[in-house]
Amino acid sequence: MLAIAEELNYRPNALARSLILGRSEAVGVIVTKYTLRYNPDVLFALGEALAAANSKLLLITVESDQAVHDTLGRALDFPLDGLISCADLSAADIRAFQQHDVPVVLFNRHSTARRVDSVATDNANASKRIAAALRKAGHSRFLCIGGPEDAPVSRARIDAFVEEAQRLGARQIVSLHTDFSYEEGSAATAAAFKRANGNIDAVFCANDQIALGALDACRFDLGLSVPKDISIVGFDDVPDASRPTYMLTTVRQDVRQLASEAVRMLALRLAAPSRRACTVIVPSKLIERGSANLFSADRISSADVR
Structure with a gap:
């Protein structure tokens, strides 16, 4: 047969x-x-x-x-x-x-x-740990860039970061929404800095594409040194994040x-x-590269975040 x-x-x-x-x-x-x-x-x-x-x-x-x-x-x-x-x-x-x-x-x-x-x-715990690490490193004026306002994963990450940064005494938090893209991440960062007269010392992004756009906007449009002048952190750890051009500090899913x-x-x-x-x-893992000055993630325990 x-x-x-x-x-x-x-x-x-x-x-x-x-x-x-x-x-x-x-x-x-x-x-x-x-x-x-x-x-x-x-x-x-x-x-x-x-x-x-x-x-x-x-x-x-x-x-x-x-x-x-x-x-x-x-x-x-x-x-x-x-x-x-x-x-x-x-x-x-x-x-x-x-x-x-x-x-x-x-x-x-x-x-x-x-x-x-x-x-x-x-998502929420990872974002709170980033907020704690940035605050302990001395950052207090934050720009948070999420995806669409009704995107649940973005909302969970941004809301948790903002909540923890506020609890830890952040002086300023500006939150914006994008379409998750590199292009809108870049444009949102440049616009936010102009509105805030440069009064921002750290950027937290709901995904890496936004963060890569923010990083390039800071370096090439705003003339800032990363991480000397500003720290930038993303989320996801996509392949481009580890490239020498970016060396993005991010959260690895x-x-x-x-x-x-x-x-x-x-x-x-x-x-x-x-x-x-x-x-x-x-569980996720905070990957520390060259785009952010952080209080070492190894010294941020679950007891440090709520």
Whole structure:
């Protein structure tokens, strides 16, 4: 039979097999354009983790967290074993998948919905540790640059930084929003410095692309020496951050562990659909390079932040 199948160039029909077995071995992954453009390592890590679990990745791209609903209806046309979402989902969207027996895992997002697991970086704690390190190094006038105002990960990072900096007696905190891009990071930094008459001594950015733009704006548009005149810190540790041109101080997310945990929780949910929701927080690491003067991160303990 195998010889005949090979002679006829026969290929098994995956869709037909999924109908027979009740499993498609396909997992939908929702990503926003921000993740796809500025942190594609997330997608690669999820693809590798799913492949290791003998699953295939079905990519679902959306413009932003707010544009998810219009796309999800089409996703239900596919026989998915599960959904990993790197975008916010409404309670109604989650219910729609659960009603079709498609479990949902949120990636760097949280939900109070029943039977929805989530995995996330310790965004708030990491941001507070940066604020503490900058304050202990003597910085007191901050510029915080986030992504879109309604982007949940950006909001978690910026809000936590501001809260901790205020608690530690910062003299000034200016917060701005961008589209997560290098270009808007550069433009926002230059504009903020002009409005503040240069009265800023540290910049904290919600992602590395913003931070790289801020760094270049300080060096080339504002004529500042980094880190002598100003400290700049990002978040994510994308490949460009470690290049000699930038040497950006930043927070490294363990995207491989995040992806592995997301796939593991999806498997657990498939095996036990009614079990209680679980949230896994993956520790991050502050990577100290040359763009910031910090009080050593090794001497900032969890007791120093609240």
